[in-house]
Amino acid sequence: MPGFDADDEFLGQVTRRLEGWLTDDDAAVTAGLLRLQETAERDAPLVEIGVYCGKYLSLLMASANRTRSRVLGIDTFQFKDLASVTSGLTALMPDLISGLSLHAGSSRELTSESLLAMLGRPARFISVDGSHDYADVLHDLRLADAAVAAGGLVAVDDFLNPLTLGVNRAVNVFMESGPTLVGVACGPNKLYLARPTYAGFYREHLEQHLLTTPAGRGERFRTRLATWRGLVEQDFFDSPALLFTASH
Ligand SMILES: C[S@@+](CC[C@H](N)C(=O)[O-])C[C@H]1O[C@@H](n2cnc3c(N)ncnc32)[C@H](O)[C@@H]1O
Numbered sequence: 191m192p193g194f195d196a197d198d199e200f201l202g203q204v205t206r207r208l209e210g211w212l213t214d215d216d217a218a219v220t221a222g223l224l225r226l227q228e229t230a231e232r233d234a235p236l237v238e239i240g241v242y243c244g245k246y247l248s249l250l251m252a253s254a255n256r257t258r259s260r261v262l263g264i265d266t267f268q269f270k271d272l273a274s275v276t277s278g279l280t281a282l283m284p285d286l287i288s289g290l291s292l293h294a295g296s297s298r299e300l301t302s303e304s305l306l307a308m309l310g311r312p313a314r315f316i317s318v319d320g321s322h323d324y325a326d327v328l329h330d331l332r333l334a335d336a337a338v339a340a341g342g343l344v345a346v347d348d349f350l351n352p353l354t355l356g357v358n359r360a361v362n363v364f365m366e367s368g369p370t371l372v373g374v375a376c377g378p379n380k381l382y383l384a385r386p387t388y389a390g391f392y393r394e395h396l397e398q399h400l401l402t403t404p405a406g407r408g409e410r411f412r413t414r415l416a417t418w419r420g421l422v423e424q425d426f427f428d429s430p431a432l433l434f435t436a437s438h
Pocket residue numbers: 209210211212239240241242243244245246247264265266267268269270295296297298319320321322326
């Protein structure tokens with residue numbers, strides 16, 4: 191089974207060179223979580239709603255390449271056009287581009303049935319980072335809940351970001367509505383969710399990673415843990431979530 195491996199070289203040579211929004215901690219943790227799930231749902235596809243230039247998507251593409259999975263990116267391409275996004279990704283990842291399909295359109299036009307039909311089978315990883323308006327995010331979270339595989343993960347961008355009130359409201363309403371997803375962890379700018387049967391698996395490996403990472407998020411995690419476990423693990427809608435935020 192692959193370990194929790196942060197993929198520093200790929201992050202430096204590809205992901206950091208793409209325009210977009212992604213903290214180093216969320217990038218490294220996502221890369222590690224993707225490595226970890228590569229045996230659990232081997233051939234299952236990966237999805238991102240809200241591609242922009244493909245910064246976060248590059249991590250999904252790297253993982254998909256290792257498991258011969260497909261990646262579906264969904265975006266309105268209202269800020270960056272489809273052709274320039276495709277050529278930017280091709281330039282940096284010529285060997286990975288054949289595994290990618292980009293769908294131009296609003297995620298609001300998709301139903302769980304149409305998304306699953308596009309995917310062929312439930313996804314092992316879904317990133318929710320499209321529209322940040324409340325109703326749109328709630329819709330996207332429901333799509334993710336319907337389309338993620340049993341051992342899959344959902345990453346929700348901008349949860350707890352004070353500039354994205356719609357995301358925060360949508361996450362809280364979604365979690366109160368009794369979804370089949372629970373919290374795994376909360377990072378600097380992403381919330382990670384999984385099915386209840388797999389959440390503990392991801393949480394335990396992530397904690398091991400944080401306990402053994404020399405500086406930065408690892409050091410912060412250990413310092414807080416030495417003070418009180420409640421600073422690194424809290425109840426999130428009746429399930430424990432690990433906290434590795436940079437602030438406070
Ligand atoms: C914050 S950016 C995504 C950042 C990206 N994930 C990254 O790694 O940098 C949000 C993206 O969502 C797209 N978007 C906005 N509304 C959308 C919708 N209803 N459906 C799909 N994409 C949407 C925008 O065009 C934009 O590219």
